[in-house]
Amino acid sequence: MNSQKTTTAVSGRSTMATTNSTATRPEGVSWVLENFGLIWLDANIDESKGNYKQSIQDLRDVVATITTYTDVDQCVDYLTDIEDEKVLLIVSGALGQQIIPEIQACPQLDSIYVFCDNQLIYEQWARKIPKVKGVYTQIEPICKALQIDCEHLDRSMIPISFGGIDPLFMYTQLLKEALLEIEDDDTKSIKELVDYCRLQDAASEKTLEMIEREYRGHTPIWWYT
Structure with a gap:
């Protein structure tokens, strides 16, 4: 072939x-x-x-x-x-x-x-x-x-800095804090996200179905980690 x-x-x-x-x-x-x-x-x-x-x-x-x-x-x-x-x-x-x-x-x-x-x-x-x-x-x-x-x-592959706070760690913490503050549980927003990912072939169909079905059952930080 x-x-x-x-x-x-x-x-x-x-x-x-x-x-x-x-x-x-x-x-x-x-x-x-x-x-x-x-x-x-x-x-x-x-x-x-x-x-x-x-x-x-x-x-x-x-x-x-x-x-x-x-x-x-x-x-x-x-x-x-x-x-x-x-x-x-x-x-x-x-x-x-x-x-x-x-x-x-x-x-x-x-x-x-x-x-x-x-x-x-x-x-x-x-x-x-x-x-x-x-x-x-x-x-x-x-x-x-x-x-x-x-x-x-x-x-x-995650870099570790011993001379101070590693930038990657700092950005990760800031992102986690932002995610924890998200309270929007809008069904329309989740559907739009899944539809967009499906259109762009951004993840497998099994993964998208799981997100659509189970998203509300977990916190935003759970999905991040």
Whole structure:
């Protein structure tokens, strides 16, 4: 599969182009983390299959940016061009053995998840590579591992200042105070927000339905954290 399709949604704007990757970037949900992206490399990716679409949807609930590749060289070029973002990689067992020796030293590559049909074949090889978090045969365990690793990585990227109050901490506190003072429980406002996010493809349909259904059951600060 040589051709790929890229769908990118950044800051609420969606664009589409024909390239060698598929990328999706929702915005506006606090637990969909945006300091890093996910690359999925597999020669057998088939965008027409329902299980592929569902896998992308499941991953999209965890990571803000997903880029898929079927070609090793194009994937390496993309990865090595990244400068200001940490990257997580899902790779098939066969392509993993080919690409990982070449990219494992890349500082921007944080974690690797081997996705294959036969766990036993690749487990012994994968244990020797520190950045490999595990070998998986289903997408659901990968999503769970990604959620944990993303949260740890996100916290580790928050700067800490020992010489005074860190600006990020100060702005966070101010934002929390502002959110705590919000008393507007306007049903119309919530509906407008959800409709806008849906129009801009800013989050998954499951997330938007949850916001619409459960928003009033939690405080603003709960949604922020």
